[in-house]
Structure formats: structure tokens, C-alpha cells
Amino acid sequence: MKKKSFIIVCIGLVIIIASGLYLNRKDRSSSHLFFKGDTSKVLPQDQDRKNTYIIGVSQLPMTMQPYLQLTEGSRVVNDLVFPSLAKKTKGDYQYQLAKSIVFQEDTHSARIKMDSNSFFSDGCKMTVEDVIYSFMFFNHSSIAYDNKAIYTCIKGMSEYQMGSSDVISGITKISDQEIQIDFIKKSWEMFQAFELPILHPQDHDYSVFDMRKTQLGSGAYKLDKHTLYQEIELIKNNYSHQSAPYKTIKVVPADLNQLESQNLDTMIINQTQLEEIKNLGSYQISQQGMKDQDFILFNLNNEEIADVQKRREMAESIDTKVLFKEAYETGQQSVGLLSGDKEAPNYLSLMKSKKHSLNKSIIFQFSYEGTQQSLYEALTKQLANVGVNVEGRKKPINTSTVEETDVSLYYYSGQIDTLLDNWDLSEFYFQLDGKSLLEAGDLLERYLTEQTYAIPLHYENYYIAHLCDKKDLGLLNDIY
Template sequence: MKKTRKIFIVALCAVIFALSLAACSKKNVNSNNSESSDEGSKNGQSSSVKDIVNIGVTDNLSSVNPLLMDGTEVVKYTTSLVFLPLVELNRNLEFEGMLAKEITTEDNRNFIIKLDENAVWSDGTPITADDVVFTFLLWASPEIGSTGMSIEKIEGTGDNGYVEPGADSVSGVVALDEHTVRITTKSEMALHTFQNIYGRYILILPKHVLKDVPRENLLSYDWFNAPTVVSGPYFIKDVDLNHYVTLEANDNYFKGEPKIKNLNIKVVTASQLLAQLKTGEIDLVQQTTGAILQEDYDSVRALDNITVYDGTPITHQSIFINTERITDVRVRQAILYGIDRETILKDLLKGRGEVVDGFLASAGPFYDESVVPTPYDPEKAAQLLKEAEADGWDKSTQYTFYVNSGDTTFTQIASFIAAKLGELGLNIKVNTVDISSLLSTAGSGEFDLLAVQYTYAPVDPYTDISWLLSKGGWTRYYNEQVANALDLTQKTGDINEIIKQYRIVTDHVQQEVPVISAYVISAIGAVNNRLKNAVPDVYGTFINVHEWELVNN
């Protein structure tokens, strides 16, 4: 998603993650981070320390436990600094090896993962196929009870994604040798989908450290708040999920000793970003984890100490409609016709972005430029509502519209949308909540409309769309033609055929409106000029974090 990446099928975990938050959010006290002021205490660092790089984020973290990945980009990127994925997407939308040298398939069912022979844990222990097999087993273990990550698509798991209690293996995950793993899926899966789900979002854990920990204890295991063995460039040293995560360099990082010894993930409000970029209290804002206010864009660009980077326009401000609660398609269509998206983009976002229907933005390889977005037509919306009312729709029904309180730009836009829809006869109540509560609400289905920034991976929209447009997804929507079209995207490498199938999906979304893309954001990232080799972008920002360097310090 953009903020969340979430974005991904791991949104299935929302309710469990919210319930687990208290167990996993214990603040650790570290003597190396003694506070010299109240402000320092809130930041998880001494305000006098100048060699710390502060990364500003505008969403709280739900956890730093990789087994509680919730689909938000802030959790994904923070935990990936500690435990590496197999691959990562770079800014050119190419999969780049992290623990894996390559992932290949010949039949879209058997996937061969070749690990980097140089990869080692911070204690010098080699990272092997056994670690990969162990990690996938943890995800599939009912004793742990994690959900999501499409584990149910792997051979040897049940429909719920679990193996039998006490199982010591998953039949579809096999170590072929010390550095090679074969993963077999139950049905065909495109290589780009496999790499995006399993390659990017399952972070490999150290078997030699965790194998003797009872599985039922792992979700609340304090060790993850300050792990002693890591594969990534940094150790977590101190955690306060509402305020910060402080990190210390792993000098034994196999890709190269980090030049920056201390990082701090600093949780702030969007309204604080401009001021703290100006003062140097924040060194970097990445497009999908830190939401610089639209009204602050020009001011951020004008800062002498900051370089601004325009992000690829792929993050949607998506409005999900619970089709089990708003059952009349004419009401959903009226909502779509009643939102003046072009005016919002032009006047409120100053043209920074685009308007599309469905899930695909123009930067993605499967975008169909012939799709014409549904126009703003309040007369059409009013007519549809009149027809629905004649057939028994109660116009006095109040619809709850949940919005991320951390996204202050859209909270204002949501009020504008609700007012305009109110003029048409729709009673919309905007309810702003924090991102964790928003995800919990989305998972429970206790909403009528719900908005969140959502980054549909351009190279793999299938993962998100197939779940969201399902009875178990946030929209509670299912259409057999849509499902069949999505399945066909996994069985062909012909890009024109894939575009054709996604066009079928888009057509149904336009007609039946389970989701509305309010706009696609072209967000900006920012970096302090004292920080070299760091280029914030939607993807790939942290791949070379060990090469970041402070100058003129």
C-alpha cells in the first residue's frame, strides 16, 4: 500500500496483526540511546548526536516481527533492513537479488531459487537453503497462526495455508542442495508474481537461532525487538512502534559494511515533515512511507539543504466499497459519477498525478491507454440514485467512510467528497482512524467505504487484485469472468494477452464499482544534501543503504 504496500494479499492478516500489536510492541531500553531532552526521547535518540540518519515516516509501525508483516511499506522496509528478502524491486522495476542470485521457472509451477553463496548471517553462519525451508515452514505452521502471503498456493498446505500441527516440512518447499530451493505451487503462477509475493515479502529467518523456540511463542517473541543475529545491513537496537525504531550497523553485512553506523526510523505527522527537513532533524523521506503534504511540495522543493525526487505515479488513493453493505450497483455507480476526480487532481493536488479507473497506472507494463476514465457526471449520479430509491433503496442510510488520519491531504479531500455526495442525496460520514485501525477495519468488513493509499506493484498487480476482488477481500466482491481473466494472466508470458485480460477486469470495475481510484499520486521524496548515494523512490530506495554516506558532518 502506499503507504501500504500494502498492497498486497497480506492484508488478510490485518485483524490478527492488530490483535497482536500489544504483544509485539514492547519498548526496549538501550543505554546507547540515552535521551538528552524530551524531543530526543520521542525520537529514540539523543538530540546531540549528529551521525544518525533519520528517515521520516508518517505511519506507525504495527510490528518489527517479520512473521507479522502487515502489507504496509513502513513495516516492509524497516524489517527488510534487518532480515533480507530473496529479491527486491529496484527503481527500474526490475527484480534484484538480495539473498537469492536468481529465481527461475520452466513451467510456472516449479520455482528454483539459487542463493548467493556469499550470504552469511551476522554471526558468520552461512545462509543456506535450510533457512529458506525453515522460514516457509513457519509461515505455514498453524501453531504460529500467521495468514496471508499466499502460502495456501504452495503445494503441501491446506486451503487455509497451513500444514498439519507439528509438521516438520512443507512438501512443496524442498532444499535441493545447500544453496538451492525448489518451491512448487498448486497451480500456475507467473514468475513475476512468485518473485513479488514470496521473493519480496517473506523475509528469511535464521534457523540456527530460532529452531528451538516453540512456534506458538514466535509471534510475541521479544527477540525480534532486538535480534542478535541478522542478515541485513542493520540490527534493531531500540523500538517504540508509535515513535521510532533505532538501528545499528551490521559490520559483517556480506554485501559490504554500512558506512552509516546509525539509522533511525522516525514516526512523525505529515505536517512535521517540512519543518524537520528544513532543520535537518529528518534526512530522508521515501515516497511510500512518508507522505509529504501536497501543500508543502513547493516549500520542500525550495529548501537549500534538500534534494527532491519525483516518484513514479503508481500509488493509488483507492476507495474500497464493501459490496455486501452497499449492494445496489446503482448506488456504487452514483458514488463514482459523483466524485469530481479531475478537479481534485487539478485544484487540490496541483496536477501531480493522474486519474484512472481500476488498478493499473500508466507507469505499469500492463496499462491499457485506451481505457477512458469514468467522467464526473452529477446528473447521472442523481438519476441513478432516483432509480435505486424507486426500487426500495433508503436514501436516509448513512454510510461510514473510513480514512487514514495520517494522510492529512486525503482527510481533507474525503470531507470534500462527502459534501459533494451529500448534495446528491448520499449520507456519508467520514471517520478518520490511524493506519493500524484502518487495516483492522478493512479486514473485519465493518465499513461501507474505506480509503487508503495503495501501491499495486506494477510488475504484479495480480496479487492484490485477485484478493481484493474476492469474497474474502476488502470489497467482498466476486465475478467469475474477472476471476478467470486474472487466472489467465498467470498462464501466459504474452504481454498483449495479459493487457487484454486486465482490460476485462477494468471493464467490470467500471461497471460494478467495487473500488474507485480517486487518483494516482506522483509523490515526492526528499533527501538532505549531507547524505550521499541515497535516492528516494517508490521502489529500490534501501537496496544500497550500506553505501549511503554522510559528508560535511
């Protein structure tokens, strides 16, 4: 009996470990199934096609170095070939090549331990030298990288980017598997710094930074062929501990006609194409939330609204489900601040449901475009029930913030990341000291809800078609 129990436990552990290794990401498959599809309508495939996963993208990498760009095709390739230390998804972070990332010294620095099981496609084990090399490569003055501005949050990075220093003073090797990054100040950019693709020079020369050099990755796949503007072919990285569900992955230009012939396994489709894809029958359709969200923001320049208790009192009097229903015809309701579909804890789960009698008048600034007008009308009805009179004020053209101190609330559409450095996050950073990166997303969601700087409303969807009998790798999630 004990032997049988031991076997069951072992099997359970294998399942848990295997699930953690699946392309080194949790919840990879596309969420929010919109249309189920019919597997019986999938055409028979020969063995080669069964072992190949074909992704259609709007734009292939325009150079032989996909890691230097942020196009749809580049992001798909980087996810499979050149993973980073960590990656943000659905408002939280997940480790990729890092084993742990812990903030310390009042969060002005982060101590990073590498995953000792990460190997590049030439069999070399990942070390701190590869991480330091990657930061130096992408930020070198001779390298054209789309995302350089983010990394100026690291001490000494600006001097290195300008060529006045040969080293990055804020990056220190602790051991072969541990590194420390020191930041200039506590800002949200320091979290984005962990998403840099990690490279390994094939010639093992860490002193030369040349765009023509061949760089290797430690993902589940490696680059095999790259025909500019036509196709990228990836094959298994035999040294990777990550599961590679398909022998070959091809990234090609998206073409709706290729869905009709089932020559594509997945691609992003327009809303206008939904019925056409449904009629094909062989593809399931899922919907994914865009990163841009709609919010009602509190004007912190207003003396009364500057009081967090007043903000929270008003927020607790607003039913966002009703606002969403009355103002939006498409998309989904946001339940979280960091990500519209962030699982609990999120704004709705953290915000208490109370009603207060406020007995006052406020000004809501918005444009008179249809959706915003509907929001104003719904907001007016709701707050009237708790004694608040809402006056509308037209938003000035080409402005996203307000300076008028008499405005209490205003409409905003955009990414939460652009707002974070405008708010006082000092208490959040204090709480983060000694915490891991994996705890950061939930801590920030809770802090922002407590401070009530914003009320999430809505985000638009984009749609992903996926051939019914193929494994959904979720590679087009979090693109937009």
C-alpha cells in the same frame, strides 16, 4: 597499452559490481524530482551526524519483531535488515537473496537458487534451511503475521497453518543452496510468495517457532536498539556483502518540526506541506506513484467485448494522454498496467497507434463524480471521431465490477494485483514456463496489453522530502 586497457576494464567491472551491491537494489533513489532544493542551506553537521541517516515514518513497529508487521516503519526496517528472496518494484521483480528463480513444470513450481554471498549478521552463511525456517515461522499457527493468507497458494500450506501438518509439503530442499516451491494453482499470489522476509534464528534452533526468539537478517544493516514507539537504531552488518552508505540508520516518528531543524534526512510529506518544505530550501522533494491506479476496464461479460480484437480496436482509438489531461488535476498519467511509471515495455509503448471506424454504440458505466464525469465527456468526444456513440450509465453504489452484459466499458480504481486473478492468464503462464522471475513483469505487461483487459489512466502521487546533501537511499519508495 594492453596493461592500461586491462586496468580500465577492471575498473569498469568494479564499478558494475559495486553498483549491483548497493543495498542489493537497483534504482534505489527517489524518482521524479519535484523540487531541487539548495545544498547551501543545509546546516553544518558533525561527523557523527554525517555518518547517521535519519528516517521519519508515520508509524514505528509496534512490537520488537518488525518483520511481522506491514507498517511504514516495519517496511523500511525489513528492507535494510530482513530482505526477501525477491521484491517487486515499478512493475518488475529484482532479486535480493535469490540468485535465480525459474518457473518450471507448466509454472506449477519454481526452482530457487540462493545467493552464495549472503551472510547473516552472526556470520552464518544463508542456506536453504533458513528459507524453509522462514516460511514455517511466519505461517506457524502460534505466530501472528499480517500476510499469512498469501502463502496458502503453496501446496500443503493451509494444512500447516491449521496445525494438521508439521511440514509444508510444497517446499522441498534440492541442495544447500537450492529449493523448489510447488504451488496449488497458477495464480498471481505465487509471485508475492517470494517477498517473505528471510530470517535466521540466533540460537540456530530451526525446530522451535516462538515470537520471543531473536531473529537475524542478512541485509546491509542489523538491529542494534529498539525503543518501542520512540526509535529504532540500525548499525552495519559487517558480514553482509551489500554496501552500507551510513554507519548508523535511525527510524523515528515523522515530525514536520524536525525538518525545520534538519534533524531528519527524509520523510513522506503531505501535498499541503509542499510550499512549507520548499520555503525551507534545504530539502529536495520527489514524487512517488501510489500503487492504486485508475483504469478503464473492458466488460468481459459483454459478448462483443469478449472478443480481444474488438477490445484492442477500441483501445487503439482512445488517446489516454487526452483523457488524463481533461479529467485529472493532480497525479501522473499511467503508462503501464503493472505499475503506473513502469519503464518500457509498458502499455503505451506496446499499444499500436491506429484508428478504426467502429460504427456502433457502447455503454460506459461510471459514477457521476467530477473526475469520472470528465472522463466520460472526453471519451465520448474521442470515440465519436471513429463512429462510436458512448452512452453513460450510473454505476451502482458499492460495486467495483459489472454484471450487465450490455455495458462495454467501466471505470475502476484500485491495485492491478486485485484484478489479475479475475482475468484469463493461461497463455501468460504457458509463456512463463522455463522463464525466470526477472522476465515475469515484462512478459505480463506485454500479455495484458495484447489481451487489452484494461486501459491505464492515472495514479496519485505522494511526496518525499530529502535533505539535499545526504545520499537518497530511496527507502520510502513503493510504500503506498
